[in-house]
Amino acid sequence: MRMYISARTRLWLALTGSSLVSVGLLLANVHTMRSWEFSYLIWNLFLAWTPLFFTFWLLRVLKRKLWSSWEALLVTVIWLSFLPNSFYMISDFVHILEVPPPRVLYLVVVFASFIFNGVILGYLSLFQVHQELLKRISKRLASMLVAVVLALCSFAIYLGHDLRWNSWDILRDPGGILVDVSNHINDMVAYTTALSFFLLLGSIYIVAWCIARTMRQQRG
Secondary structure, three states, X not given: OOOOOOHHHHHHHHHHHHHXXXXXXXXXXXXXXXXXXXXXXXXXXXXHHHHHHHHHXXXXXXXXXXXXXXXXXXXXXXXXXXXXXXHHHHHHHHHHHHOOHHHHHHHHHHHHHXXXXXXXXXXXXXXXXXXXXXXXXXXXXXXXXXXXXXXXXXXXXXXXXXXXXXXXXXXHOHHHHHHHHHHOOOOHHHHHHHHHHHHXXXXXXXXXXXXXXXHHHHHO
């Protein structure tokens, strides 16, 4: 007798398996080089998973309450605070510059594996929130809100990489972030970094969204 596995369960298994592959590749490098030099990738991947869990929490709340309720708004703010962690992993590619030539190719695979998983988790989380928005508002307004979310994520990547703020600081020290941002208001690096990431994240999301819609129509 064949055991039935739901599509959602298969997705969870695939995501978990892919993340374990990333960790395994890194541990192989640790074993070979006797160094935990890039172990922070594991923590970054863990943070990339958090928005997806907050998304499922939000979906459960939205089944019982309106999005305008304090509980739904609170979970949304928490989700939005941690979502940039998924896309922030793209910036980890800069650490390849620290790798000596003989190890570069293998470490490129390791970094690409972690970054791929982080970005996929972020897009999956955003996709589900986008679906919930479409149940309540027009397609145009939903798309605009998704664009705003991606713009905030792009700016958050600058805050994290260049100014060294993290998601916890949004809840712990929002005033400090505002002061630091105001001190860099004329920094062109902030604008170019945020814009470049916004264009990258936005274009990939549009392609992924179109692929998902096309596959759904073909099944229909």
